[in-house]
Amino acid sequence: MLTKLALTGIKSRLKDYIVLFSGLIVSAATFYMFMTLATNKNFLGNNSMLSANNTMFIFGFGAVLLGIITLVYLIYANSFLMNMRQRDYGMFMMLGAKSRKIAQLIFVETFSIGMIATLVGSAIGVGLSQVVAKLLVRQLGLTLHNFNAFHLPAMLITLIFFGVLFVLSAFWNSAKLVKTPVMKLLHQASQPSRMQVKPVVLILQALLGLALLAVGYWSMASIKLLNLIAIPLALVTIVLGSYFTFNATFIWLISLLKRNSKFALKGLRNFTLSQLNFRIHDYTRMLAMISILFALALGAITVGLGFQNEISDLAAATAPYDLIVYHQDQQVKTAVAQLDLKSKAVYHYKVVDGATYYSVTELQQQPLYYVDYGKSTGAEMVMPTIKRYAAQDYLKQGSAARYDAARWLATKSEQSTEINVKFVSAAKFAALTAPTQHLQLIRVHDFLKDSKKIGQIESAQAKAAPQFKSVLANSKYVGYGVYKSLFSGMTFMGFFLGISFLAMLASCLMFKILSGAYSDVRRYEMLNKMGTRRGTLKHSVAIEIGVLYALPGVLGVCHVLFGLQLFKMLMINPYQGIWLPFAIFICLYIVYYLLTTWLYRGIVIPATEIEK
Amino acid sequence: MANDVVTVNNLVKTYGKTNEKQYTALKDVSFAVENGEFVGIMGASGSGKTTLLNILSTLDKPTSGEVRINNRDVTKLKGNQMADFRSKQVGFIFQDFNLLENLTAYENIALPLSLQNIAPRKIKPLVNQIAQRLSIESVLDHYPTELSGGQKQRVAAARALVHQPAILFGDEPTGALDSNSARELLETMDSLNHEDQVSILLVTHDPFSASYCQRILFIKDGKIGQELKRNGRPRAEFYQEILNSLGTFVD
Numbered sequence A: 001m002l003t004k005l006a007l008t009g010i011k012s013r014l015k016d017y018i019v020l021f022s023g024l025i026v027s028a029a030t031f032y033m034f035m036t037l038a039t040n041k042n043f044l045g046n047n048s049m050l051s052a053n054n055t056m057f058i059f060g061f062g063a064v065l066l067g068i069i070t071l072v073y074l075i076y077a078n079s080f081l082m083n084m085r086q087r088d089y090g091m092f093m094m095l096g097a098k099s100r101k102i103a104q105l106i107f108v109e110t111f112s113i114g115m116i117a118t119l120v121g122s123a124i125g126v127g128l129s130q131v132v133a134k135l136l137v138r139q140l141g142l143t144l145h146n147f148n149a150f151h152l153p154a155m156l157i158t159l160i161f162f163g164v165l166f167v168l169s170a171f172w173n174s175a176k177l178v179k180t181p182v183m184k185l186l187h188q189a190s191q192p193s194r195m196q197v198k199p200v201v202l203i204l205q206a207l208l209g210l211a212l213l214a215v216g217y218w219s220m221a222s223i224k225l226l227n228l229i230a231i232p233l234a235l236v237t238i239v240l241g242s243y244f245t246f247n248a249t250f251i252w253l254i255s256l257l258k259r260n261s262k263f264a265l266k267g268l269r270n271f272t273l274s275q276l277n278f279r280i281h282d283y284t285r286m287l288a289m290i291s292i293l294f295a296l297a298l299g300a301i302t303v304g305l306g307f308q309n310e311i312s313d314l315a316a317a318t319a320p321y322d323l324i325v326y327h328q329d330q331q332v333k334t335a336v337a338q339l340d341l342k343s344k345a346v347y348h349y350k351v352v353d354g355a356t357y358y359s360v361t362e363l364q365q366q367p368l369y370y371v372d373y374g375k376s377t378g379a380e381m382v383m384p385t386i387k388r389y390a391a392q393d394y395l396k397q398g399s400a401a402r403y404d405a406a407r408w409l410a411t412k413s414e415q416s417t418e419i420n421v422k423f424v425s426a427a428k429f430a431a432l433t434a435p436t437q438h439l440q441l442i443r444v445h446d447f448l449k450d451s452k453k454i455g456q457i458e459s460a461q462a463k464a465a466p467q468f469k470s471v472l473a474n475s476k477y478v479g480y481g482v483y484k485s486l487f488s489g490m491t492f493m494g495f496f497l498g499i500s501f502l503a504m505l506a507s508c509l510m511f512k513i514l515s516g517a518y519s520d521v522r523r524y525e526m527l528n529k530m531g532t533r534r535g536t537l538k539h540s541v542a543i544e545i546g547v548l549y550a551l552p553g554v555l556g557v558c559h560v561l562f563g564l565q566l567f568k569m570l571m572i573n574p575y576q577g578i579w580l581p582f583a584i585f586i587c588l589y590i591v592y593y594l595l596t597t598w599l600y601r602g603i604v605i606p607a608t609e610i611e612k
Numbered sequence B: 001m002a003n004d005v006v007t008v009n010n011l012v013k014t015y016g017k018t019n020e021k022q023y024t025a026l027k028d029v030s031f032a033v034e035n036g037e038f039v040g041i042m043g044a045s046g047s048g049k050t051t052l053l054n055i056l057s058t059l060d061k062p063t064s065g066e067v068r069i070n071n072r073d074v075t076k077l078k079g080n081q082m083a084d085f086r087s088k089q090v091g092f093i094f095q096d097f098n099l100l101e102n103l104t105a106y107e108n109i110a111l112p113l114s115l116q117n118i119a120p121r122k123i124k125p126l127v128n129q130i131a132q133r134l135s136i137e138s139v140l141d142h143y144p145t146e147l148s149g150g151q152k153q154r155v156a157a158a159r160a161l162v163h164q165p166a167i168l169f170g171d172e173p174t175g176a177l178d179s180n181s182a183r184e185l186l187e188t189m190d191s192l193n194h195e196d197q198v199s200i201l202l203v204t205h206d207p208f209s210a211s212y213c214q215r216i217l218f219i220k221d222g223k224i225g226q227e228l229k230r231n232g233r234p235r236a237e238f239y240q241e242i243l244n245s246l247g248t249f250v251d
Helices: A001-013 A012-039 A041-047 A052-094 A100-138 A153-177 A183-184 A199-219 A225-259 A271-320 A328-339 A360-365 A399-408 A426-431 A446-464 A466-471 A476-529 A533-570 A577-605 B051-054 B081-091 B105-115 B120-133 B149-161 B179-195 B233-249
Strands: A324-325 A341-352 A355-359 A369-372 A384-389 A419-423 A437-443 B005-015 B023-034 B038-042 B064-069 B089-096 B167-171 B200-204 B215-220 B223-229
Touching: A001 A271, A012 A052, A012 A100, A012 A476, A012 A577, A052 A100, A052 A153, A052 A271, A052 A476, A052 B064, A100 A476, A153 A360, A199 A225, A199 A533, A199 B179, A225 A271, A271 A446, A271 A476, A271 A533, A271 B105, A324 A446, A328 A446, A341 A360, A355 A360, A355 A399, A355 A426, A360 A419, A360 A426, A360 B089, A399 A419, A399 A437, A437 A446, A437 B064, A446 A466, A476 A533, A476 A577, A533 B081, A533 B233, A577 B105, B005 B051, B023 B051, B023 B223, B038 B051, B038 B179, B051 B064, B051 B167, B051 B200, B081 B089, B089 B149, B105 B120, B105 B149, B120 B149, B149 B167, B149 B179, B167 B179, B179 B200, B223 B233
Parallel strands: A355 A419, B038 B200, B038 B215, B089 B167, B167 B200
Antiparallel strands: A324 A437, A341 A355, A341 A437, A369 A384, B005 B023, B005 B064, B215 B223
């Protein structure tokens, strides 16, 4: 009988159960997706610039973090479930159900909901990994090695991890419910605590928070000075700093707004502020955590996409020339004509006894371009620039200009470092008895855009004139391919990490907010009775939740902007193209916000008309 | 008729859809409340009291019939009009106070005014005035959890009256109060009615509360049965009459 009652209970609150269920499914799917990466040693080893062990370590760290978030998330989801159910169970107990029986029922309910969600979630995780991998590969032109959507160890870890957590929460729920007096289960209205705002304490907290944040930001920027200490130092100070900043600034701000009667006494503002005020104690820890996670997730995506940008930068830095045409036939000529040319230079040469001869005069007439690496040091990378030699640079034997020319104008790739290219005067060049041949050094406006055509031209040349195969193998296009496959893995991991963290943190926030919704139902009902317009109620909900979402978001963005300093060691310009990951991330975050608002409204806002 | 603040004509309320089992909560109810009158509606649980009050306050729609408040047919209102009507014309006092416990007493009282977009500088004097009238100036900065039941109900009354509604609806306002607080509240309502000409419609099943009214309508099984008038008699005498008629009415 009780089982039947429990099932009808589920039916009557189907929507809430769907929310709970989908939340759990998302978390299980995310966890699984992450684990497919973290446990796949082959994949990590093949796709990272760092060694497999280092990457494993990074991902292991990520997995622990994700595990902690999942734990927190499950606690919130569980409290959402309990808030939803305790009245029903209280009623069963009042009707005389034995508490042992009730405990059993709760245990079964919690555990089965959890396990079904985990199984469905893992299955979806397999599908999602496949889709995400495909999407990323197609959209970003990535190349991945050894990536499998279905990975048995990942599946096992997910099932065991969630299984253990659900057994624990099932025990917790049944123990808690049996111990709580029935009356409390029936009428659990949370009482707001009166806000004791001592200005001095608040100011101290705010200052402490800001100081801690400053130390954290400084340590990330000065990683050169602090070495590895910088990371743990930044982590601790930023976590504490975020907490204090939230706690103090937030409370101070709300009380300030409330005191300003011109602002507060308009419409529902006072109510909205009080709602926030009432929740804030509960939320500061949560918001501080979310802001950190937000930063980690956004940082991962930004760095991931940064590596993607880096591909073209690094390719640009490998060579001043985008294409060298050794062999000209009609096919190559038409293909070259289709490129978006920036410059084209023709150089004539003669081959005598295995050595390639060029006329210095010709070089002086059109000096070559070269890559200037500037003052790049180990700790900070500087973007190299393309410069051009001057005519007199070619006068001296063994000059850098001549060395460079020999490199780009060689028609054969030699094993030895000595490349057999010789520069002679125009008269001497004319006197050489060999047929005059020529090659073209080509620069295009946008290497990435034309890279496909360039690749085709190179393979066409290699096919038509196999003697140039060896020099073609050193081309910029080939170098680009190497970088691309190296960085693709990093980009993919960054994206993956970022998206999984985002999914978890936003779900956490969502459930935290939704689990408080039930205690708000009465308040919104009262407001409705007092004659508050539906639109006004909706607006109030949107603002309240908007603030709860925006605050950690803003702080998280700050963390990332400073945190990118860390990556100056690995990347030329970590801030390049930063708007894209930010835009992607914020869009997803807004989707979560809208979803939460919609669900929350569904719970708290009463229907205008009672159904006839 | 022109002096009536509430007019109810042939009100019917049937629950359940046409193809389901139907239940008629109100069967052809008609009555009127004059401006400045203190009217009580008495009846046992399930007699249709709450349904009637919900319809009067636009929280529910009747199946047929007409409800005019301040010469406006409230059954024809839609969406925001209903909310605006409640916020301007009606004041509510409930059994369980229904104060917003995350707002102070002052903020609770100010809320109906802010909802009507009254300029913030005009709000303070209005709140203070009504607070003084109900002797709750000293507790304005407290949260509802820090107040006694009687204080809470007076704050609720202040909130219901601060925007000077056409009528004050009381839904068992003394139901959760001890007898002293209940007497105090009823006396306050009585004086509001006499001195400030506030029209009051009180729904109750408690004869003692009802004895403060000038006129009592008895509702049973969705119909208005008997009507009692006080006609200026002392309250104790009226109370006795209510008790007597309750005895006969129940049969």
